[in-house]
Amino acid sequence: MGLKARVTDLEKSFHQYRSRNSTIELKVSLGKIEELKGHVGKLEDTLQNSEL
Structure with missing residues (x-):
C-alpha cells in the first residue's frame, strides 16, 4: 500500500x-x-405548592 493510500485510510x-x-x-x-x-420540574412543583 502506498503512502498516499495509507494517509487517506488514516484520515478516514x-x-x-x-x-x-x-x-x-x-x-x-x-x-x-x-x-x-426533571430537577426544574420538581422545583416548579415545589414552588407552586408553597404558593397555594
Missing part, C-alpha cells in the same frame, strides 16, 4: 473516530439536559 479512520466521539458527547449532554429538566 480519524474522521470516523471524531464522529463517534461527537455522538457519544451529544448523548451524554442530552442525558444531562433531561436530568436538569
Whole structure:
C-alpha cells in the first residue's frame, strides 16, 4: 500500500473516530439536559405548592 493510500485510510479512520466521539458527547449532554429538566420540574412543583 502506498503512502498516499495509507494517509487517506488514516484520515478516514480519524474522521470516523471524531464522529463517534461527537455522538457519544451529544448523548451524554442530552442525558444531562433531561436530568436538569426533571430537577426544574420538581422545583416548579415545589414552588407552586408553597404558593397555594
